[in-house]
Amino acid sequence: MALVLHNSLTRAKEPFEPLRDKEVGIYICGVTVWDKSHIGHAKSAVNFDVIVRYLRHRGYEVKHVTNFTDVDDKIIAKANELGTDPLKLSRSLIDEYFLDMDALKVRRADVYPKASETIPEIIAMVRGLVDKGYAYESKGSVYFSVHKAKEYGRLSGQSLDQMHAGARIEIGEDKRDPMDFALWKAAKPGEVSWDSPWGKGRPGWHIECSAMCLKHIGKTVDIHGGGTDLVFPHHENEILQSEAYNEAPFVRYWMHNGLLTIDQEKMSKSLKNFFTVSEVLQSYPPEVVRFFFLNASYRAPLEYNEKSLDEAKQALERLQNTYNAVQESLESASGEQDAKDLCDKTWRQIEDRMDDDFSTREAIAVMFDSAREANRMLSEGKLSKQGVRDIADLFSEFNKLFDVLRTKITRAVAIPQDTEEPLPDPESLTGKALSDADVDQWVRYRGIARRRKDFDYSDAIRKKLAELGIDVQDAQDGAVWKRR
RNA sequence: GCCGGGGUGACAGAGCGGCCAUGUGGCGGACUGCAGAUCCGCAAACACGAGUUCGAUUCUCGUCCCCGGCCCCA
Numbered sequence: 001m002a003l004v005l006h007n008s009l010t011r012a013k014e015p016f017e018p019l020r021d022k023e024v025g026i027y028i029c030g031v032t033v034w035d036k037s038h039i040g041h042a043k044s045a046v047n048f049d050v051i052v053r054y055l056r057h058r059g060y061e062v063k064h065v066t067n068f069t070d071v072d073d074k075i076i077a078k079a080n081e082l083g084t085d086p087l088k089l090s091r092s093l094i095d096e097y098f099l100d101m102d103a104l105k106v107r108r109a110d111v112y113p114k115a116s117e118t119i120p121e122i123i124a125m126v127r128g129l130v131d132k133g134y135a136y137e138s139k140g141s142v143y144f145s146v147h148k149a150k151e152y153g154r155l156s157g158q159s160l161d162q163m164h165a166g167a168r169i170e171i172g173e174d175k176r177d178p179m180d181f182a183l184w185k186a187a188k189p190g191e192v193s194w195d196s197p198w199g200k201g202r203p204g205w206h207i208e209c210s211a212m213c214l215k216h217i218g219k220t221v222d223i224h225g226g227g228t229d230l231v232f233p234h235h236e237n238e239i240l241q242s243e244a245y246n247e248a249p250f251v252r253y254w255m256h257n258g259l260l261t262i263d264q265e266k267m268s269k270s271l272k273n274f275f276t277v278s279e280v281l282q283s284y285p286p287e288v289v290r291f292f293f294l295n296a297s298y299r300a301p302l303e304y305n306e307k308s309l310d311e312a313k314q315a316l317e318r319l320q321n322t323y324n325a326v327q328e329s330l331e332s333a334s335g336e337q338d339a340k341d342l343c344d345k346t347w348r349q350i351e352d353r354m355d356d357d358f359s360t361r362e363a364i365a366v367m368f369d370s371a372r373e374a375n376r377m378l379s380e381g382k383l384s385k386q387g388v389r390d391i392a393d394l395f396s397e398f399n400k401l402f403d404v405l406r407t408k409i410t411r412a413v414a415i416p417q418d419t420e421e422p423l424p425d426p427e428s429l430t431g432k433a434l435s436d437a438d439v440d441q442w443v444r445y446r447g448i449a450r451r452r453k454d455f456d457y458s459d460a461i462r463k464k465l466a467e468l469g470i471d472v473q474d475a476q477d478g479a480v481w482k483r484r
Numbered sequence: 485g486c487c488g489g490g491g492u493g494a495c496a497g498a499g500c501g502g503c504c505a506u507g508u509g510g511c512g513g514a515c516u517g518c519a520g521a522u523c524c525g526c527a528a529a530c531a532c533g534a535g536u537u538c539g540a541u542u543c544u545c546g547u548c549c550c551c552g553g554c555c556c557c558a
Contacts, residue, residue, distance in 0.1 A: 032558095
């Protein structure tokens with residue numbers, strides 16, 4: 001089956017055909033760094049992280065570009081407020097962004113261009129647009145004239161007439177038309193600025209993305225992504241600029257991710273209804289956060305709350321438990337049965353669902369089905385070593401795309417024959433710095449006690465360990481434990 | 485107002501013209517000293533009204549409601 005993706009330009013699913021066979025240029029709008037990233041940004045990053053991973057899995061040579069807007073009104077305002085330099089501020093926020101995204105196991109893009117480092121290209125583009133008559137200079141600023149564009153509103157479905165009908169738009173002093181937008185903004189006294197043919201100034205918001213696409217990918221990019229909130233006017237304007245300048249189609253496929261909401265409202269820095277990535281990661285492991293995002297459709301809005309995160313945690317644990325059990329059995333399996341059919345079928349289905357506009361939600365559902373089957377086979381004890389290995393491989397293949405499972409978080413302990421020696425006092429089980437070997441030893445004592453049917457003792461140990469954050473589970477011929 | 489997306493079981497959230505979504509939670513059972521994990525089974529849904537159809541949750545039309553975009557924004 002062919003890879004199909006939803007193109008927001010046509011509002012339909014289309015077969016994916018990159019411009020150059022197996023090479024894919026993908027540009028994702030990054031963040032404007034005037035404050036910490038919140039977990040809505042994380043959703044976008046994780047959604048596209050898996051999309052890029054899957055494209056690579058499918059054999060595409062992907063060049064992934066994500067930008068940083070590091071000069072704009074808000075950054076300048078914030079820097080003034082803090083009494084610091086805007087570029088210094090944005091630099092440190094970019095560092096924090098990377099810390100957050102690394103924690104969330106988001107693979108890095110190939111290039112992270114910054115507006116401040118793309119100035120020559122931006123100026124060249126603005127000048128080109130002026131030369132071609134699409135843009136005009138006014139009091140040191142340069143504006144794109146929307147009436148010069150061939151088509152307006154192709155992406156957002158808005159038409160200029162309707163926009164004019166809106167009474168809220170006021171004519172800016174320097175613009176010829178209220179819908180015209182700034183390509184270059186004249187610097188106010190004391191602001192960060194660069195020299196340009198129109199005097200000192202800085203780039204407008206939309207132009208950087210057009211310039212960066214051209215610089216790092218080319219006239220036409222295969223996939224351009226971002227949040228649905230960027231459709232209008234940001235992406236609309238990018239199309240106008242780029243197509244006017246390049247005289248070539250700008251984007252083959254537009255992909256927009258749904259926004260994270262809180263109480264049904266969009267999470268945003270401006271509304272102040274957000275949680276930062278680091279806040280959330282204090283309460284939930286990164287795998288849970290990723291799973292939460294991926295257990296939904298990237299295109300739909302997603303409601304954020306603790307209950308949903310808890311549920312995601314619970315659900316993910318189910319998958320993790322199976323993965324643990326599989327890994328436990330890698331050595332001990334001694335049966336005849338293989339798992340070829342299960343693994344082949346599951347993987348085929350996962351690719352099938354992912355091919356359908358990256359339906360991570362459904363791919364996960366397939367994994368749950370296979371986990372049930374795997375658990376059943378495992379408990380029957382008939383699997384061969386190869387069979388177990390195949391299932392383990394299936395899980396790690398899945399994890400290469402989703403990155404929501406941990407390799408090994410449990411330890412199996414065999415319970416030896418009773419030596420009849422006295423067991424140590426449970427009271428001596430203390431201390432936070434219990435080594436794995438220490439825990440193994442206590443779990444062994446506990447196992448021996450269970451054989452002696454000294455359940456008071458074994459329950460006491462289990463309770464003690466639980467208090468130290470260690471869960472013990474009894475199995476057929478031993479026990480497994482893990483740190484919470 | 486204009487543009488766009490939605491309304492699915494207790495909840496989250498897919499999908500499809502007729503066949504099990506999946507997960508959390510609930511109920512019953514198996515296993516177990518207990519617990520946990522796991523397995524088996526059960527209950528539970530398609531906003532409303534009309535139409536198309538042999539048959540619609542899935543298609544069409546209308547109604548109601550929700551959300552996003554239209555200054556910045558993933």
